[in-house]
Amino acid sequence: GAGVSQTPSNKVTEKGKYVELRCDPISGHTALYWYRQSLGQGPEFLIYFQGTGAADDSGLPNDRFFAVRPEGSVSTLKIQRTERGDSAVYLCASSQSSSGVGELFFGEGSRLTVL
Amino acid sequence: GENVEQHPSTLSVQEGDSAVIKCTYSDSASNYFPWYKQELGKGPQLIIDIRSNVGEKKDQRIAVTLNKTAKHFSLHITETQPEDSAVYFCAASTGTYKYIFGTGTRLKVLA
Numbered sequence: 355g356a357g358v359s360q361t362p363s364n365k366v367t368e369k370g371k372y373v374e375l376r377c378d379p380i381s382g383h384t385a386l387y388w389y390r391q392s393l394g395q396g397p398e399f400l401i402y403f404q405g406t407g408a409a410d411d412s413g414l415p416n417d418r419f420f421a422v423r424p425e426g427s428v429s430t431l432k433i434q435r436t437e438r439g440d441s442a443v444y445l446c447a448s449s450q451s452s453s454g455v456g457e458l459f460f461g462e463g464s465r466l467t468v469l
Numbered sequence: 470g471e472n473v474e475q476h477p478s479t480l481s482v483q484e485g486d487s488a489v490i491k492c493t494y495s496d497s498a499s500n501y502f503p504w505y506k507q508e509l510g511k512g513p514q515l516i517i518d519i520r521s522n523v524g525e526k527k528d529q530r531i532a533v534t535l536n537k538t539a540k541h542f543s544l545h546i547t548e549t550q551p552e553d554s555a556v557y558f559c560a561a562s563t564g565t566y567k568y569i570f571g572t573g574t575r576l577k578v579l580a
Binding site: 358385387394395396397398399402404409410413445447449451455457458460461462463 | 473475501503505510511512513514515518558560562564565566567568569570571572573
């Protein structure tokens with residue numbers, strides 16, 4: 355079946371604008387993660403969903419960042435009042451594991467550029 | 470919190486030679502150590518993982534070793550091929566969903 359799908363693949367916006375990044379996980383995967391990857395760095399944890407609820411949002415850098423997963427499938431990462439420092443690749447991953455440990459299946463990412 | 474250091478940041482090897490990438494972690498409670506391969510424009514993909522009750526694991530040309538006492542683990546790729554060229558990330562987890570990734574190693578296999 356299809357892997358994790360992320361849209362848009364590229365997003366260029368101006369400082370101060372609002373953006374939404376969408377993730378469509380592998381069907382049946384209850385665990386969903388958002389990571390942020392800056393140039394030359396490893397993925398950095400942002401938020402973890404188990405089902406519809408955010409089990410851990412401790413990685414969100416500040417209150418401009420918010421993510422939802424209303425029906426336990428598709429998730430949207432929302433960034434308000436974007437800043438140049440938000441520029442990065444935002445990776446979504448899903449997993450079958452209910453404990454959280456196990457293979458993460460990553461999408462290709464959404465590259466966000468804030469001018 | 471957990472900190473994972475990864476070395477080297479870049480590695481060039483001749484085709485057919487071996488490549489070794491090393492990681493150290495700080496949290497002695499970490500018990501799960503996956504390795505991911507990321508090709509240009511793609512998301513990371515799991516290539517091998519190891520749990521703390523095992524010292525070594527091998528899958529064809531890829532092997533991972535774990536030294537819990539020293540808190541380090543390594544990825545070994547033998548008989549390297551051009552398609553092994555990519556960025557490799559190690560990660561550590563204390564058995565929860567929160568993986569801490571290293572900063573990555575860019576491997577170039579020269580034909």
